[in-house]
Structures are given as structure tokens and as C-alpha cells.
Amino acid sequence: MTGAEGEAQVQAIGSDEDVVRVRQLVRTVAVAAKLSLVDQTKVVTAASELARNTLVYGGGGQAAVSTVDNGQRRGVRVVFSDSGPGIADLDLALTDGYTSGGGLGLGLSGARRLCDEFELDTAVGAGTTIAVVKWAR
Amino acid sequence: MALKAEQSERLGKLLAERAEKIAKRWAEIAAAPLKGRLTVAESGRQTAELQAQLQKALADGAADLRSAQTTELRAVLTELSRGRARQGFTASETATSIFALKAALYDVVDVEKGGESALRDYVAWSLFIDELGLFTFEAFARAREHIITEQTEQLLELSTPVVKLWDGVVAVPLVGTLDSARAQVVMERLLQALVDTGSPYAIIDITGVPAVDTQVAQHVLKTVMAARLMGAECIISGIRPQIAQTIVTLGIEFGDIATKATLADALRHAIRRGAAAARAANREA
Numbered sequence: 199m200t201g202a203e204g205e206a207q208v209q210a211i212g213s214d215e216d217v218v219r220v221r222q223l224v225r226t227v228a229v230a231a232k233l234s235l236v237d238q239t240k241v242v243t244a245a246s247e248l249a250r251n252t253l254v255y256g257g258g259g260q261a262a263v264s265t266v267d268n269g270q271r272r273g274v275r276v277v278f279s280d281s282g283p284g285i286a287d288l289d290l291a292l293t294d295g296y297t298s299g300g301g302l303g304l305g306l307s308g309a310r311r312l313c314d315e316f317e318l319d320t321a322v323g324a325g326t327t328i329a330v331v332k333w334a335r
Numbered sequence: 336m337a338l339k340a341e342q343s344e345r346l347g348k349l350l351a352e353r354a355e356k357i358a359k360r361w362a363e364i365a366a367a368p369l370k371g372r373l374t375v376a377e378s379g380r381q382t383a384e385l386q387a388q389l390q391k392a393l394a395d396g397a398a399d400l401r402s403a404q405t406t407e408l409r410a411v412l413t414e415l416s417r418g419r420a421r422q423g424f425t426a427s428e429t430a431t432s433i434f435a436l437k438a439a440l441y442d443v444v445d446v447e448k449g450g451e452s453a454l455r456d457y458v459a460w461s462l463f464i465d466e467l468g469l470f471t472f473e474a475f476a477r478a479r480e481h482i483i484t485e486q487t488e489q490l491l492e493l494s495t496p497v498v499k500l501w502d503g504v505v506a507v508p509l510v511g512t513l514d515s516a517r518a519q520v521v522m523e524r525l526l527q528a529l530v531d532t533g534s535p536y537a538i539i540d541i542t543g544v545p546a547v548d549t550q551v552a553q554h555v556l557k558t559v560m561a562a563r564l565m566g567a568e569c570i571i572s573g574i575r576p577q578i579a580q581t582i583v584t585l586g587i588e589f590g591d592i593a594t595k596a597t598l599a600d601a602l603r604h605a606i607r608r609g610a611a612a613a614r615a616a617n618r619e620a
Contacts, residue, residue, distance in 0.1 A: 218512050221546055239546065239577035240584065246548040247585075294586055302549045308585035 206264035206277075211252050220249040220261045224276060231265045231272045233334045241274055241332035244312040247305035248278045248328055254299055256280025256326055266331060273314070273333035281325035288320065337398040342459045347393030350386065353443045358383050360439035365432040369424070381415055382432065389467075400466050412467060416474035420482060426475045433468040437461055495521050497528040504536045504605045505529065506598065510543030518554035522561055529567045535612075536605040537562050540598045542573030552587045559592055568608065570594070572601035
């Protein structure tokens, strides 16, 4: 459980520029949650990967960014959702180096490693929702 | 909303008969919300031109804005919108100039004396003017988009210089977001600079790139591979501690590509490699 949640700021993802906006929004929230520079960079990079996945594979969607607090630590929570085709083989999609597009095949698996919590909810034809949390140390 | 033939004719007649009064009122009302950023005289010139074209279109029997008789009117409207967009007016401020004609017309139409038919005319004309206003909205939006595209292209040109750092060493300092379009420009520029200067070393400096994700990495790797095919050695510099940790966690591998923390380190590396290669060549000779 992620604990108390602050107000979520929502950014639609419909173009490459929106991926940049998501990145900027996540960075602003991460700075406000007092994440270290390394953790800021990690969560921003993870958000960049997932936002691009939402755009390229999910056909666009949205990102909701909020601060979370579990009583001991503060953190950033980002929820990406799209109503695209969903992921048919999750294990394969999370394999390093596998890509159904033209990328390096590290985005999804790398984003999972960059964050502290990673929840993925998908069904074929029903879209994909990914929630990630990065805690301040 | 198409105007009926007689409505269009009556509006044309009204515009002709009361031309002076309408022109004066229109110019005043249109200039008011612009708060001195456009003088009454300037705004008046624009509205007068519109009035003339409108009158002409109506005299030719124009029923709506899609008809062929309104080609010139549309051109004037587009020109006005484009000008306003460039001068930094908002879309509402631009469209308000057109809607001001309604208020000006209202002053010269005596709805109370004319009764129902005058009111019906006025409503029909209003709808026609709405159409003109919406047209300026669209023209305004198009003009703005055009300006944005132009600026994006200019920025693309600006933000990717290839600099010669040393004899045989060129560098590209990357700043900001490296999307596919910019990556393409960077690659072209770098490869061309390698040929033009005959440099065997190229440094790609990513100090100014805030987040290095897999897309950025992929673009950089492709550029390095392309430079290698041309016989040049690439060094990636500007890898800060947080970027290094992120790249490792993400799982990106730069393989045998030389990477350095700072541009100075990269330059030193390139010069040393160059000197070593020159010595080796001398010994052979």
C-alpha cells in the first residue's frame, strides 16, 4: 500500500511534446517530494520510458502524478493509463532486449528497475495501467 | 447559415447607404478592446477594407462564406488574422474585431420601427457575421500553428551546432530533449562535419540532456555507429553521476564506446589517441 496520497496532476499523452511535459511534471513533483538528484533522475527517466510506451504502444493516454506519504517517507507516484491493445505476453514484454517496436527493448523492464514499486494491470483489448512509486531515501 | 438572396441584398444596401456611419462605429468598437495596441486609425483601415470586400461580395450575391463570390473577402480575413497572430493578439481579440460589426449594424438598424422583418434580417446578418468571426478564428489558429512550426525549425537549426575543438576533433554539445527529428539533424551535421574537416575524432557531449532514456541512448548509439562506418572514433562525454547510475539501472550498454565525465576529459582522450596514432605512423615511415 502506498499510504496517503496528495492531489494528482494529470497530463494527457498524445504527442512527443506531451512526453516532455510528463517528464517536466514528474521532475517538479520529485523535487517537491525532496528526492535526491539520483532518485529524481531515475524516476524522471522511468516516467519518460513509460510515457513513451503509452504513446507508441498504447496509442496515447494519460499520466497522473502525485506525491505519496507512508508516514515515514515521501515519494512520487505516477500512474500511466491507456486504452490501447494491452500486453498479450507480459513475461516477454518484461524481458530485457525484447521489443515489438524498434527500440532497445529496455524501456519497460528498465523502468521497473528504476522504481521502488511497480504495478502493471493489463488485459488484451482493454488497455494497460502502470503505477510506479519512487520513495525518497 | 446561408443568407436569403433578399437579406443579402438588403445588407449590401444598408452597408452602402450608411457606409460612413458603420465604418466609424465599427472602427471604434473594434479598437476598444485592443487597448491602444492598435490605434483606431489602424484598426479602422482594416475594418474599412473588410467592409469594402463584404459590400462587394454581397453585391455579387454571396449567400455564405463558402461561395465563390467571397474569395477576396476570405483572403482579407485571413490576412487580418495572420497579421494579428504575428503581432501577438489573442484569438478572441481578433474575432472580436469582426463581431464588432454586429454592434455597429445594430446602431443603424431601427429594429423597433422596422418590426419583425427588420429583426429577422438582423438575426440572419448576425449569423452571417458569426460565420466570418469563426473563419478568422480558424485562420488565426492556422497562422499560429505556422508560426510555431517555423520557430521549432529555427530552434532545431540553432540547437545543434557542430564545433571544431582541436585539429582533428569535432564536438556536438547536445542541449535539451533529443527527439527523433533532432537526432536526425545531429547525425547529419556530425557526419558532414567529419567529412568537411577530415577529423578522425568526434565528441558527443550530453551534459545538457536532462534525462537519458532508452530513446536518447538509441539515437546516440546510432550516431556513433554511423560515425564509425566513416572511420571516425566517437567519444561520449558529459555523463554525470546520476545519469551514469540511471543508465546502469536501465540496462543500457555502451559497449566499447569511450565515455567520459567531462568534455575536457574527452578532448584530452582524443588528443592523446591522435598523438599516439601519429607516433605510430612516424615509426612505420
